[in-house]
Amino acid sequence: MSSTPAPRHVLVTGSSRGIGRAIAAAFIAAGDRVTVHGRTPESAARAMAELGAAGAIGADVTEGAALEGAIGNAVEANGPVEILVNNAGGASTGPLSRLDVDQLRRMMALNLEPVLTATKAVVPAMKAAGTGRIVTVASTAGLKGYAYVGAYTAAKHAVVGLTKALALELAGSGITVNAVCPGYSDTDLIGDSLEKLAAKTGRAREDLLGDFTKVNPLGRLIEPQEVADCVLWLAGRHAGAMTGQAIAVAGGEI
Numbered sequence: 001m002s003s004t005p006a007p008r009h010v011l012v013t014g015s016s017r018g019i020g021r022a023i024a025a026a027f028i029a030a031g032d033r034v035t036v037h038g039r040t041p042e043s044a045a046r047a048m049a050e051l052g053a054a055g056a057i058g059a060d061v062t063e064g065a066a067l068e069g070a071i072g073n074a075v076e077a078n079g080p081v082e083i084l085v086n087n088a089g090g091a092s093t094g095p096l097s098r099l100d101v102d103q104l105r106r107m108m109a110l111n112l113e114p115v116l117t118a119t120k121a122v123v124p125a126m127k128a129a130g131t132g133r134i135v136t137v138a139s140t141a142g143l144k145g146y147a148y149v150g151a152y153t154a155a156k157h158a159v160v161g162l163t164k165a166l167a168l169e170l171a172g173s174g175i176t177v178n179a180v181c182p183g184y185s186d187t188d189l190i191g192d193s194l195e196k197l198a199a200k201t202g203r204a205r206e207d208l209l210g211d212f213t214k215v216n217p218l219g220r221l222i223e224p225q226e227v228a229d230c231v232l233w234l235a236g237r238h239a240g241a242m243t244g245q246a247i248a249v250a251g252g253e254i
Contacts, residue, residue, distance in 0.1 A: 014088030167244030183250030
């Protein structure tokens with residue numbers, strides 16, 4: 001007779017909305033203990049209540065000490081983190097003429113540095129347990145170039161590179177390290193971008209949406225649940241041979 005697997009403690013950064021929220025919901029539906037994270041304690045607490053999560057932490061991920069402290073609180077409340085999903089991040093846009101080192105640093109601080117901070121915070125306990133899963137939500141911008149998002153693209157390429165390096169370093173420890181790279185996804189981030197572009201250019205929202213979907217051979221945006229399903233599989237007990245991968249969830253774009 002097979003026994004029911006014990007719930008695992010899952011921490012998902014940037015899980016108060018969008019793809020991160022879908023990922024948190026998927027793990028909760030699978031029976032795991034999920035700690036959700038938001039930029040503020042209030043946004044995290046709201047997500048916890050709405051999703052039925054086991055815990056909530058709030059921290060600005062660009063502040064390393066605050067993120068470390070918040071993860072420590074999550075461990076104190078729900079035990080060692082067994083699955084870490086690095087989802088927090090964001091993009092900035094603009095042509096080369098407006099791209100400067102400060103913007104590049106901001107994108108690295110938001111998209112790359114928190115991955116390292118959170119990973120270092122949870123790896124010692126994973127090593128001690130002899131098992132662990134680390135999945136980072138990167139982007140197709142980590143696998144190819146996009147015009148007008150140079151700093152964001154550079155940061156996501158760095159995320160993929162860090163993923164591959166850490167996977168090799170941790171190989172044999174029982175810890176796998178992978179990245180999931182969504183294409184343009186149906187989230188409020190894209191929705192907000194469309195509204196701003198429509199106001200700025202005077203173009204119809206539907207026409208602007210076509211600019212995003214035309215790069216996807218399926219001709220549509222990626223659903224957050226499709227990304228969540230990939231993360232859930234990579235975190236599964238039978239995905240132990242999957243490490244150092246950057247999997248595109250992009251409808252054939254890559």
